[in-house]
Amino acid sequence: xxxxxxxxEPDVWGWDQQVARGAAGEExxxxxxxxxxxxxxxxxxxxxxxxxxxxxxLEIVGIVEVCALAHPDSTTEDPRWDCxxxxxxxxxxxxxxxxxxxxxxxxxxxxxVKNSRLSVQPVTEAEWRxxxxxxxxxx
DNA sequence: GCCAACGTTGGC
DNA sequence: GCCAACGTTGGC
Numbered sequence: 001x002x003x004x005x006x007x008x009e010p011d012v013w014g015w016d017q018q019v020a021r022g023a024a025g026e027e028x029x030x031x032x033x034x035x036x037x038x039x040x041x042x043x044x045x046x047x048x049x050x051x052x053x054x055x056x057x058l059e060i061v062g063i064v065e066v067c068a069l070a071h072p073d074s075t076t077e078d079p080r081w082d083c084x085x086x087x088x089x090x091x092x093x094x095x096x097x098x099x100x101x102x103x104x105x106x107x108x109x110x111x112x113v114k115n116s117r118l119s120v121q122p123v124t125e126a127e128w129r130x131x132x133x134x135x136x137x138x139x
Numbered sequence: 140g141c142c143a144a145c146g147t148t149g150g151c
Numbered sequence: 152g153c154c155a156a157c158g159t160t161g162g163c
Binding site for chain 3: 140142
């Protein structure tokens with residue numbers, strides 16, 4: 001199983017909306033960046049991801065799970081763009097802020113820190129465990 | 140709201 | 152195929 005991080009501006013699509021989708025999940029549409037798309041194409045059913053609020057919030061608020069493999073993005077005719085579906089698994093007991101992550105030397109290599117503009121990012125297993133610990137949340 | 144960093148586009 | 156111009160993202 002692989003680990004990922006999904007970024008969204010909560011004003012546009014937030015954790016609460018994701019939770020409201022329930023087990024059916026929701027298309028992670030709107031990605032128009034090749035790296036992010038390639039990450040989604042590499043995902044398997046059951047892969048886990050962090051749900052991060054960008055711009056307003058700047059914190060990881062929950063854990064999601066991939067529930068559909070990459071398929072054409074329904075919001076565009078352009079065949080280049082694919083996306084997966086994800087569903088909420090559980091919220092973080094304590095959200096983990098970007099600030100808190102930056103304070104941990106072992107997390108300095110996280111893509112979130114190194115390349116903050118990438119909207120769908122890989123997360124290593126070690127990073128995954130550490131962030132879940134910071135959030136007092138089951139991995 | 141600003142602006143640095145980054146990705147994409149398109150003329151040459 | 153280069154690179155300048157442009158648009159977008161996202162932390163601050």
